[in-house]
Amino acid sequence: MKKNSFKSLTVALSVLLTSLMVCSVTVNAATPTGKRLKDVQSRVMVGTEFSSGFTNMDSTFFNTATPEFNIVTAENCMKWSDLEPSQNNFTWTEGDRLVNWAKANNYTVHGHTFVWYNQTPNWVQNLNANAMEAAMNNHIDKVMAHYKGKIPIWDVANECFEDNGTYRNSFWYRVMGKSYIEKAFIRARAADPSVKLIYNDYNLEYTGPKSNAAYEMLKDFKSRGIPVDGIGFQMHLDIQYAIDYNDFAKNMQRFADLGLEIYITEMDVRVSSNTNSAELDKQASYYKNIIEKCMAQPAVKAIQFWGFTDKYSWVPGTFQGRDNALLFDKNYNPKSAYYAVQAALATTPVPKVIYGDLDGNGSVDAIDYSLLKQYLLGAITKFPAENGLTVADVNASGSIDSLDFVIMKQYLTGLITKFPAQE
Numbered sequence: 277m278k279k280n281s282f283k284s285l286t287v288a289l290s291v292l293l294t295s296l297m298v299c300s301v302t303v304n305a306a307t308p309t310g311k312r313l314k315d316v317q318s319r320v321m322v323g324t325e326f327s328s329g330f331t332n333m334d335s336t337f338f339n340t341a342t343p344e345f346n347i348v349t350a351e352n353c354m355k356w357s358d359l360e361p362s363q364n365n366f367t368w369t370e371g372d373r374l375v376n377w378a379k380a381n382n383y384t385v386h387g388h389t390f391v392w393y394n395q396t397p398n399w400v401q402n403l404n405a406n407a408m409e410a411a412m413n414n415h416i417d418k419v420m421a422h423y424k425g426k427i428p429i430w431d432v433a434n435e436c437f438e439d440n441g442t443y444r445n446s447f448w449y450r451v452m453g454k455s456y457i458e459k460a461f462i463r464a465r466a467a468d469p470s471v472k473l474i475y476n477d478y479n480l481e482y483t484g485p486k487s488n489a490a491y492e493m494l495k496d497f498k499s500r501g502i503p504v505d506g507i508g509f510q511m512h513l514d515i516q517y518a519i520d521y522n523d524f525a526k527n528m529q530r531f532a533d534l535g536l537e538i539y540i541t542e543m544d545v546r547v548s549s550n551t552n553s554a555e556l557d558k559q560a561s562y563y564k565n566i567i568e569k570c571m572a573q574p575a576v577k578a579i580q581f582w583g584f585t586d587k588y589s590w591v592p593g594t595f596q597g598r599d600n601a602l603l604f605d606k607n608y609n610p611k612s613a614y615y616a617v618q619a620a621l622a623t624t625p626v627p628k629v630i631y632g633d634l635d636g637n638g639s640v641d642a643i644d645y646s647l648l649k650q651y652l653l654g655a656i657t658k659f660p661a662e663n664g665l666t667v668a669d670v671n672a673s674g675s676i677d678s679l680d681f682v683i684m685k686q687y688l689t690g691l692i693t694k695f696p697a698q699e
């Protein structure tokens with residue numbers, strides 16, 4: 277073989293090899309096994325954020341993300357500096373793209389965000405108190421009107437506290453005082469009463485000065501009728517810091533007790549940039565434990581990650597030496613974290629069915645018998661237990677009738693020890 281033809285053969289071979297390798301990177305992204313995360317259960321929405329310009333992403337990006345989730349947040353394009361860079365001049369292009377994509381793919385959109393100390397233009401920051409309030413009102417009115425019927429959840433206020441629990445010393449706070457927060461909520465409710473209004477922050481997972489401060493503020497809002505529907509736990513975690521999961525559950529419960537919905541809004545779990553399997557397993561355990569607690573808390577409405585592939589994440593640009601915080605690796609392959617989330621989402625507690633327990637107190641007794649009697653006589657039409665109409669049908673015949681009454685009597689007198697419905 278002549279030297280030249282050998283050379284061109286090598287060139288041709290290496291071109292072929294390179295293109296095969298390029299293809300394999302894209303084609304090889306493994307589809308995860310099991311159900312897609314949004315389909316594992318129906319109790320919570322599961323989501324991601326999409327960055328600005330997401331429509332230009334390659335097909336692997338969409339093939340991976342689209343079937344996986346059912347709620348999406350704009351990473352940046354619905355922040356003030358993107359939507360209203362100069363006063364009363366709104367740029368909707370990117371936000372509209374997201375909303376249209378969501379509609380076409382059956383996703384809910386989570387709006388993010390109105391008042392924040394960050395990514396808000398200088399023209400806002402330099403206003404005096406009255407002008408700032410007017411600008412805030414106008415921003416909220418215009419954005420909510422533009423997205424009316426398209427964005428059912430908005431983060432109204434974002435990151436308003438310092439870690440020590442004092443109000444964040446932001447331009448909002450310095451110019452308007454802490455009332456900027458409630459004013460934003462009041463305005464948002466008036467602009468579109470159908471939208472869920474959220475207070476969103478990071479480092480709220482634990483009981484401690486910051487979450488205590490958020491709790492006190494929201495409790496006060498509730499007591500004074502300031503409209504707020506939910507709390508957003510951003511949940512930007514790092515395996516360097518231990519988490520007390522029981523404390524997290526306890527913390528969620530106190531917000532739920534205020535009547536608030538809970539959203540996990542921006543979850544990611546950072547590990548080293550040069551990570552290893554031990555770190556990735558630890559990361560998976562963080563995802564698993566947090567989401568298991570969320571599934572046991574009925575107030576949790578959505579679990580949203582701040583992205584889905586380590587190829588696109590805010591982490592490496594923000595936290596030095598940290599990376600790989602999401603569920604899919606840089607080649608879109610599902611990680612241990614993915615399967616941990618999938619398993620945790622499946623842990624939705626199934627309500628325990630106790631046949632005959634019509635008042636839901638955990639046992640079958642004479643009160644249940646008398647409740648059934650009242651029902652059959654038409655004195656009541658339902659039972660105190662949430663699943664009362666199901667558990668009253670003790671022979672699972674499809675209706676509650678005198679036969680159930682007879683069987684109930686047999687049970688209470690010890691003639692039978694199990695209801696036919698249980699057999």
Ligand code: XIL
Nearest residue numbers: 351352388434478510512542589590
């Ligand atoms: C981040 C984005 O991911 C970055 O692209 C941007 O440069 C800065 O903001 N809390 C929030 C999000 O509420 O809006 C932030 O998003 C991450 C922390």
